Amino acid sequence: MAKIIPFKAVRPTRDKVSLIAARSYDSYRPEQVEARLRDNPFSFLHIVNPGYKYQQVTSGAQRYKLVRNRYQEFKEDEYFIKDTAPSFYIYKIVNRDGLEFNGIVAAASAQDYEDDVIKKHEDTLEYKETIFVEYLKTVGFNAEPVLLTYPDNKDLDSIIAKIMETRAEYEFTTTYRDTHYMWPVANVELVTQITSIFAEIKTLYIADGHHRSSSSYLLAKKSEAENDKHNGTESYNFFMSYLIPESDLKIYEFNRLIKDLNGLKKDEFLIKLDEIFRIENRGHEYYKPSKKHHFSMYLDGDFYSLYLRKDYYTINNALDALDTHILYATILKPILGIEDVRNDTRLEYSHGKNDLAFLKSAVDKGEFAVGFGMLPVTTSEMKQIADEGLKMPPKSTYIEPKLRSGVTIYEF
Template sequence: MVKIYRFSGLRPDRAQAAAIASVPYDVVTTDEAEVILKKNPSSFLRVVRTDALLRDIPADDEKIYETARENLQEMEDQGILTRDEEPSMYLYRVKQGGNLYLGLVACVDVDDYLEDAIKKHEHTRYDKERDRTRHIEATNANTGLVVILYPDEGEIFGYTESILPEGEPDAVVKTESGVVHELFKISDPVSLSYLEDAFSRVPATYIADGHHRARSAVTVAEERREDGTYEPEDGRFMAILFAHKRVKIHGYSRLVADLGTYTPETFLAALKEQFEVRPYGEIDDTVFKIAPLREAAGTHVVHMYLGGAWYELSAPVENPDDLTGSLDVSALQKQVLEGMLGITDPRGDPRLQYLGGARPLADLEAKVDSGEFALAFSMQPVDVETVMNIADAGMVMPPKSTWFEPKLLSGLVIHTLGEGKKE
């Protein structure tokens, strides 16, 4: 049984939505966020990435989180964000190229997370989890969406399509890349009751994106239970629910700061002891995935950028029945990152960084060519059924194994917690 809840969203009106909506906090660097905020000071990045406004202090300074709280409160005080009077849910539609995505924004239950009715497929990274926990504590709000998949053969999705209002959206934003984001408020009690009842018959849901936001929201709820300030709204966090067959998955690239004791030549030689290594030749670096030179069932395929050239690494899967061990990212972590480079903690080692899979390959090349990183790995995507099977088995994938689309904007709707800790 899965519980979903209505909530009184805090959000901009239609006229201001485009100026306020921002990319999620975790898809831009501090430098990139600073550039956006200089061009558009109204961007919701002033709440979710306040570090870009305060470059002269450490990124984990308490002032960062205090300023986030102040900026969010200022937007509400000035009427830039207003609260819906009646608890509602929201339909969020994304038009991206020829693809159309439709998700339901509602609150989900902290206890469902703790009892594994909301399943996870990744461990969180310590630094990012602590950052979002402090952000939720300071702002007293869920400012970004956790993307959750629900198994559905059409009933729930079909119903959400049927209740999509025919009039103008409550908010509409068109990004520079041409992606259109639309938000529709759903407050009809009959529709909301139907959705609540339909989800009560869903045995489990699956986090697709936002593991850190979810875990941090749960941590805040647990802390408030312990210190006696807990209120029911603290036990819920904001999510967007998509039917499992109606999302896309991309790979998640890896960037490595140095080669350890290897030179580029000795590193390639060592790789050839474990993989078939073939120069790839020219690629289209405007896209975000490299097509394998030779696709074969039961074969790991990873693409590597080193010394200005792309290579394809391939090797047989040792145990196809091992759900996680048979993943390309697992082979890369075990045999290369850990086995050769000594990166034993993919969640916290500063030598290892990640780049979202929908970024063009040119971005990977630029980070290596600049000398910021020594090499990069571009990963093939896994399918959604594999992700769900791993979660069902109580297993986890290596960190940053999947990049889900659509990516949602922040600032179109916000869920605020209870009043117990507000100053």
């Protein structure tokens, strides 16, 4: 059963939350980071990019210590406050496309991660885990929740809806045109009800944040080994999460772009594909697949539809049935020679919000030789992969909602 608990968040004052809140650092282009650091002294980016104060690029242990220093300065300047009572945080996002997400920011159990109560569907990289563990240990806080999803629950829906009838503590719209709302919940009766409901839920699934959750788990194990008085209630035993019902999850596909045809001429490449797929040249028609195991391909100015030949490919488990794996197993690896989809520089990814026009443009510019599109992974596919203990290929899902960093902060 899931152990989800309230915590005392460090969070911005109401008047500064819109200025402090920031997207994940990696989602900004360099010129965007520079503009925000230059024009907004309150941006959370000043904390995660602390060398800007000295016009220097920092890394490793030096950067982690400076992140800690910038964070302490924000607290000392009273840009942040810390709640006095353990709280849940009802969080609502209405994005620029009109999609609405309602969930709860809370602390999830690292032990549940180990016990597979919190299930994973994606592999993690050891070097990233190691780096992030050292980062967390040095800075002493986490500012970006892991996105967890749970089966739709009428009782939780009712509590969330009732709380959202009151005035939100935060209501702000970002330059990205997403509107965020947040309600702290410290009422003991409500906290107990929410905790009890989650205690009856058998399984939670990581939707986004596999490296953050695995690193938080490793930090918990490391901290436990170093603490002779460990009792399981320490803050390092938990990690900040944003929990939303499965029906609220929005999953987009990640399309694939490949820089060359692995030495093949166009006709040679198409003949090899014909062994595996039924191929139709769609010309300039923007073709997007409508069924699983159907793919879109853009090559040399034309779109193609690729339908997997059923007698060619055998499905034995949930991973075999996943379109991102099928593309890898039938084209990327055997024909295009891409074995390491994590590190091969010939392969790049474009999430589905960029649509097929983006894919076409990238190929037409000569940056890539061919592009492939597919349907998004479904929530049920994601869960089945996790339930069978399998792992998706990287960049199989682009999942919303995307939270802002610095709105709620969890200290260890």
